[in-house]
Amino acid sequence: MxxxxxxxxxxxxxxxxxxxxxxxxxxxxxxxxxxxxxxxxxxxxxxxxxxxxxxxxxxxxxxxxxxxxxxxxxxxxxxxxxxxxGRSVPRGQLYVTAPVMFGRLHVLPVIGALVDAHDGLTARMMLLDRNVRIVEEGIDVAVRIGELADSALRTTRIGSVEQAIVASPAYLAGRGVPRRPADLSDHRCIAGSGVRTGTAWPFGGQGQAPVEIAPRLTVNTVDATLAAAEAGLGIASLLSYQCAEAIAAGRLVRILADHAPPLLPVSLLYDAGRAAMPAVRAFIDAMRERTRHGAW
Known part of the structure; x- marks a missing residue:
């Protein structure tokens, strides 16, 4: 061997x-x-x-x-x-990491289409709501949401997402609708994982102090945060793509939209040495195309 x-x-x-x-x-x-x-x-x-x-x-x-x-x-x-x-046909294995829900909603369809289109291509996905060291793990491309730290890795910004405060219609009917961020101190709040982990929720423009919330419930997954909010257990802070379906279906209502903080970038992060790989180039192009069609 x-x-x-x-x-x-x-x-x-x-x-x-x-x-x-x-x-x-x-x-x-x-x-x-x-x-x-x-x-x-x-x-x-x-x-x-x-x-x-x-x-x-x-x-x-x-x-x-x-x-x-x-x-x-x-x-x-x-x-x-x-x-x-060669330098044109995606082949071999493409290894991608992304946040769990974003990966399921917006990366998996792209990966599936690429694999269908190229017989010589296989794919591996690592869906985690935390960052991993992509070079050490042998990952080709990482999808990241939020501002990126300086590094030697190459980045391609492909879009942005919005942070949203949501609650169920039943909760708001019973407890009232907060009109300003400070009103959250009088409400039940759900603390979850992701961008707003912890008890300091940002609002407004840069430089504005975050609002400290006292959570009545803390969970460690986005799915659990969504389920708790839909069940009327309190007010949750999520990203736009995470709660879009629930809002469209009427299960959640967005509040405090006028106080939303700046948009968060969605970026692809990869080692410069992988930029010329056909599979990596095809994935980057496909994710850009999905953004142009307003997927999130």
Whole structure:
């Protein structure tokens, strides 16, 4: 087994925390994965995993080696895609990460269309409501919402989203409609994950102090925040694409719209070395096109 196969086995075992699960991902037998990792350990002269009958965990040496192994495999995959696909046809695997709901609503349709259009292309999506290190994880493109920190990565802005304060018609009928942000102190508020994590909700233009809310309920997913607001449990702060369907259906009502803060950019983040990959270029173009059609 060559060195790259050994690296792939090592990374898969680290990701899946087990040899059997890694073998399924790699379409290999568990003994073959075990031999690959053992061969890599012999070559390096270190133990990469603590093994027991119930768990597999990285050693300190294994943890230190993991990011380097990911980067090597990502470079190899990029080189293969350029050679196999030339500079025009998307081929190989496209690896994208995005926020959970945005990814489901607006990235998955783009990925699906690209895979349908190109027989040689496969895709992998990581949907998380937190940022991951895309170079170390071998990710081709990350969809990010909000202002980006300075970095050496390349960015392409493809649109923006609005922050929205919402509540159910039943809640507003029973508790009244707040007319200004300060009125939220007299209301039940739902704190959730994402842009407005915590108890400081921004309003108005830049420089305006955020409003501190005292949440009666705190949840850790957008779906739970939506469900709680629709159930009349309080007022929630969400992004426009997250609550658009509920507002259109009448399950939620937007309030305090005149006090909304500035729009949040939606950007694509990727390493400059991946910009020439046909699959990456095709994905960026398709996301721009979706923006032009007013998808969010």
């Amino acid at each position: 060559d060195r790259f196969d050994m690296l792939a086995a090592f990374v898969a075992v680290a990701d899946r925390r087990g040899f059997s699960a890694a073998a399924r991902d790699l379409s290999m037998s568990p003994p073959a994965v075990t031999r690959a990792v053992a061969g890599l350990e012999r070559h390096l002269g270190v133990t990469l995993f603590h093994r027991s009958t119930r768990a597999v965990a990285l050693t300190d040496e294994g943890a230190a080696f993991l990011e380097r192994a990911r980067a090597i495999l990502a470079d190899l995959r990029e080189a293969e895609q350029v050679v196999m696909g």
